[in-house]
Amino acid sequence: MSTSETTVRDRLLDALREREQEIADRWVRLQLEQSTLGVDLGEYELREEADLLIAALGAGLASDVPVRQLVASQHELRRTVIELSLRRARAGATPTATSLAVLSLKEALLEAVQHTTADSRELFDAAVLVNRLLDAAGALSFETYVEGREEIIQRQSNQLMELSTPVVRLWHHVLAVPLIGTLDTARTQVVMENLLQAIQDNEARVAIIDITGVPAVDTAVAQHLMHTVNAVRLMGADCVISGIRPPIAQTIAQLGIDLSTILTHSTLADALTAAVRLTDQPSVPTPHAPAGP
């Protein structure tokens, strides 16, 4: 097996080197014919890509890495494939189009091998080898595309997280956090950190959490709110929750969530009035739940 693989590999390498131009031309033409590129890549760019990839393939085949791991572990080849798919992804090509384009190189390669031998056995071996090699390349290009996408999604969700939890100063010693969107554990964490830091920086006495933009309050969300309120109280400030809409009040009551230790208001204006009144008091002892000694 291994000797025959070596022979097939050598044959392929020879074909690749001898007919480099031919293969590149053929591949470019195949891609243009397919017209599934999804983007306008000029013939010149395609040709450039083809030269790079074929050179990398040649270098890979010349190394002694087994064919199965060639694309995964041969550095130059891997990088070339990744760059190719990234470039196309950025140009707006679909992942299918990109991997199909990579796979169509098979056809060009096999045609070149066909010229070097007529023996069907040898041709078959060469086809298997080419398949293995380029299937891996196609898969890699798909993977790269998905990874790139994942990265973008991750970055956007981080941005969203930061953007959606601003802490604003409404009055002397009064801060507000308008919450928009669902509260989950991660967001609660961010809100809490930002809010507590802002309380410390501004020496705030009252923090208003406005939940007008929170679509629904279930037990988990209520739990997160309670956590935030408790943390604010531990800091020595007071917490008011505002923006409770009638449907939300209904759900809270129906679910039996106990928010009785928290000062709540229906509008931000009411909450601000209450907060200003609280800060006007000369001393603000935090209204903790009375504890039995």
Add this chain to the structure above:
Amino acid sequence: MSTPHPRDGGVPILRLGDVLVTGLLNELDDKSAMAFTDELTERIVSDAARGVLIDISRLELVDSFVARMLMELTTMSRLLGARVIVAGMRPAVAITLVELGLQLTGVETALNAEAGLVALGWQRMPQPPGEAPRDSLR
């Protein structure tokens, strides 16, 4: 360590009128915490204090032991007729406590030592002669 006397290297307990002002440092082990409790309760009685301000702005970590100590101190002081205010908790500490489910029930908190003192009835002079009674701990 015979208790009512000042601990070695411990935080001083200052008396301002009928308020005792003290703080906790980061390196708080069980033994020094016990000694602190002893000394503070003794001082509340001997100085007839009506309020105690404990600044914890230097504490970077509050575990369940310290949390319990603060709650117990509050209870003890209340029994001795003094009101305790814990001031200056760091945001990270507050988050940790909430996540651990330690709400410090019954413990009054204040944003910083100044706010705590104001809550204990300490008033800033309208025209401070010389030094204003501002704390420098913030």
